[in-house]
Amino acid sequence: MISLRQDESDERRIEKLNRIADVLVERIDKLEEGRGSAWSMFQAAVALEQEVQARTRDLEKALADLSERNRELAVARAAAEEANRSKTRFLRAASHDLLQPLSAAKLFLSALKDTALDDFQSELALRLSGAFESVEELMHAVLDISRLDSERIEFQRKPVDLGGLFRRLAIEYAPMAESKGLKLTFAPTSAVVLSDSVFLRRIAQNLVSNAIKYTDQGGVLVGVRKRGARAWLEVRDTGVGIAAGDRARVFDEFQRIAREGGAPGMGLGLSIVRRACLKLGHPIALDSQPGRGTVFSVGLPLVAPGAHAEPAPAAATGPSLRGRVALVVENDEPMRRAYQLMLRDRLGMVPRVAGGTAEALAMMGEEPPDVILADYNLDNDDTGLQAIAALRKAAGIEVPAIVVSARRDPEIGRASMAMGAPMLEKPLRAEELQIVLHKLLS
Template identity: 45%
Template sequence: MINPDEPYEIQIAKQAKIIEALINRAERSHEVGGSAYSLFESAIALQAKVWEKTKDLEKALDTLGRASSELEIAYQTQERIQRNLADAMVAMEDGFALFSEERLQVCNAQFRHLLPDVEPLIKPGLGFDDYLAAVDASKYLNRDEKGEIGRPQPVVKEQRSGQRFSSFVVALRNDRWFQISYRQTSSDNITVLQTEITDIVRENRREKNRLIDQQAHFLQAAFDHMSLGICTFSSGGELLVRNERFGELLGVPLSLLKKGSRFQRIVEHVERHEILDRKGRRSGFAGWFKAARRGETVQERFKRRDGMSLDIRVRSLPDDGFIVSIMDVTTETQAAALLEQRVQERTAELTEANRLLQIHADEQAKIEAALRQAKEAAESAHASKTRFLAAASHDLLQPINAAKLYLSMLTETVGQPGAEEVVSRLNRSFTSIESLLQALLDISRLDSSGAEFNITSFNLGTLLQGVAEDLAPLAAEKEIDLRIVPSTRWVTSDQRYLMRCVQNLVVNAIQYTEHGRVLVGCRLSGNRLRIEVWDTGIGISEEDQTRIFNEFTRAAGAEKGTGMGLGLSIVERACRHLDHPIRLVSRPGRGSVFSIEVPVAAPGRASICEGPTMESMIDGSLDLIVMVIENDPAELHAMTQILESWGASVLAAGSTADAVALMQEIGTAPDILLADYQLDDGDNGIETIRTLRALAGIEIPAVIISANRQREFLRLCNEMSFAMLAKPVQPVRLRALIDWKTRARVA
């Protein structure tokens, strides 16, 4: 009769009605009549029921009192929580709002005042989608010429619990930047946070401009310290970059050597003032510009009015511009003239006096000795040039290395499309500079008389697999089908230079192929193996086949941006030193086949890879103590920043002495050492590693960072059990190498 799930007030009322009904029934029974015993029995039963219902009623009243007390406590707790939430929202520096069931419930003043034209809409009950639409339509957002607000579309991420999270950046007209992020809570509410990031954006902007200015300064300094006069012109003949030596050798006033001056004006000044003595020859300056546009190289030798001899060369550039270089060859010209004069004198003496044949033979021996000395002097000058290029490449790779580390950090922190595109273009520019410097350094090494080669026998399949992994992204970007046929053959060659040659051939094939595929495979021919690279590209004419192995040369019909024209020059030099014949078969419009022949070797045991191959950044915090030894402050700062962004604790030192002092100060050895090879005052990274290991009494894992690839240096790396990382450093490879070295130590 009574439902226990109903409220206590209803249960008590029903019980009272039941009791009243029982009493009335008893009274009516007594009035009707009956025996005394039955009346007594009814009274006793009725009293028992009344007592039972009374106890239930008292128990229900007690339960109702406790529930009322608990409800009062809950109300007080809720009011206290609401007051605390209101105080916390007022104290927040960022804008905060809470949406329940897609409707605004509460927000602070900072959230309302962000956009004045959106502020009137910020009221309880505002829909979440209406809020996003109002922000997107605000007139206070900074929009570009197309009307876009300059922010990426919100990216919604699904967390493990299935809740949504999104974040995007908006730019205001007064150069203020805010990050708006919202998150779905476990109770299906939505919290929105508006965070001002103006200082971060401005700092990133200043850092980007500083890196660009610094790089331009280094490049200009390198140009100014060259003995050659260098001047580059655009495809339209306007002056772009030049050094002071160019004006000194050519004798042209500075007013004509400003950026934007036309090549024709400079030529007219030289001809009008007869700065160069052409000895009655017809002027051919006008044809230089046309020849450069056709991709031809022009070289002529002139003599100034003061007797100085100049060697002038004009070469085309891949962007249809051209570069003019001037070299002072007075000494070489005078030496050649003196040598010619001496030969004539000795020839006359031989004709006139046969009886003095022995004396003439002695004089001839002296001339040969002089020629040998001249040859040795020329070789010494060539070696000096090689050392200069190596040193210059190292000095230029230092800032490029630091800049690439900063770019890696900047790419991870910038979220808006415009800034991301600028960083991407800047990264591609640094990659082009790096490729050009590496190509120049390879050419310098190959042209050196003391070029070192590490001839070994190795499995060609491993080399081809490395080429496939390195160049697969480039082929995928152009939608080219890159196929490499596996091989188990062993060959004898320099593994690094052979891999560079195959890579250059495959890169060229991809760049000159618009659609189709590139195939790399091997054919056995006697005791030699022919590595072939096939493509379905534009092909090479017979005329171009005779010159494509020259520096800065590309095939006719090549589009802009297909390289600097140094890859095949490196292939030709390396294969000539290694005695690997190169063959080319091509038909315009059908494709080309490049092949390299290498000696076949007997199979042996595969060598263990020195380091891991990682194509993507390793996840997780780098919970290590890393000591970095680097003498260049910019590169040291960049390396420290990127390591700390990975979660590492960094000890930064500029020399071996600083590193020793740091390790003694902390009282323990670091988990790994990252040392640059070339330090100041004769100090080097190898001595640093040797000293710190001796001080710690253990073999601390170490990585040496250098552009040096000489055989003696690599042998020393193996003997001392540390890895070598080439400059400029790739952050992905650095992280993988640190992880590999430290895991190897734990194992």
């Protein structure tokens, strides 16, 4: 009996020891697992650190490469900007030398038209006039594109009377429309808008000229539609129209609608319109149907009623210019001769011509002229503004004056305006000069 109890007690102790051993083994297994996991984490951390170091080195190299590329881009951009400035400076300098003979030729041609010509001579004069107009249009287009592509272009936004602009365009483009047998109509308007008067006129000129070129029958209608805070300048024609696939590219340079006989020009007009509208913030729309015509619309911000609008040049009316003395300051001999012929033979004025400020002062004498006509670019750093100031000082009175320039520089325009002297651009139109002279001497 005692032996049986002893056996049971031993079995219980063995079972207890087994359980203790199992627990100890389990704890040891867990401890080993924990040690393995920690080791794995340690190894992963080391690998991650190495990966971070490698990626850091790659990033530093990429940043160094990017910095080098940025320096190269900065150098390239500076070179491009300098090239653009050089191009602009070249065009400004070249424009004077190119427009000078063209301006003289147009004044000579104007004087020729005022003489008695037979039919053959009249035809030659007409064709020469058309050729000069084409050259002038192309040169103005190139200069306009150069100015609009410049980052430093300055716009003179002011109220512009669209009615006055329409009257000026009607006179300017009536001969072109009549030569094609087209009816050119400008709807009367009292709208006043805020824009740059020079570039708004160029926009309208290009749209009207383009409409006439691509219209063979019917006519062209120019008008204004007021919608909300905008006045939409619309140019409608009954011309060939523009296919849907061509509507985007017509605003690109040297693009013209292909058709039999073609149209004159280099395809730059609408490109100038798009550039100018983009710079001025004027939206432009196009609606067209092939064979039925086209409508170009330009959105212009309306100005409150009563705002002072820049007046458009009036017709060449007023007191007679005959016998009035005009002192011309011009360093180019052909231009001096052209001024003499036009002022004397066409307008009946008494022209006195000088090559610079000193010569003009010596020529003026005690009796001041009725008007001064001075070219901006004279020899030896002399300018027309300096000549006008010196002549007015010597005369002791504010003699009416006109500045003529081939440089489309807003600074020259502002300086001329500050002196109370209107500025005319070369190539000079005889009709435009006559209008300004009448206005100044009225």
